[in-house]
Amino acid sequence: MKYLIWFLCISAFTCIFIGFAIPDSDTIDPIMKAKEIAISEKLIGFGVLGLFLIVFPLFSYYRWKDKKMADYMLTAENLDKMREHNDAKD
Numbered sequence: 001m002k003y004l005i006w007f008l009c010i011s012a013f014t015c016i017f018i019g020f021a022i023p024d025s026d027t028i029d030p031i032m033k034a035k036e037i038a039i040s041e042k043l044i045g046f047g048v049l050g051l052f053l054i055v056f057p058l059f060s061y062y063r064w065k066d067k068k069m070a071d072y073m074l075t076a077e078n079l080d081k082m083r084e085h086n087d088a089k090d
Helices: 002-024 030-064 076-089
Strands: none
Touching: 002 030
């Protein structure tokens, strides 16, 4: 799973980078330039969508899959622990 996330992340950033690099080519023909701009916008869009709809959810699942959510929620028990910890500091 870790290597899949790395591969998808690098692929998404590569799409974004190539999308920004394509319009800088030395094409003189206006029709080809318009096609290059359209392709570059699609590459940037697919890269961003890949990051936010695929990579970030997979990364979040991978990092949180063995954790207990109750440890990170503000329950009465956790609030009491925090108060005791702060009282022990003072």
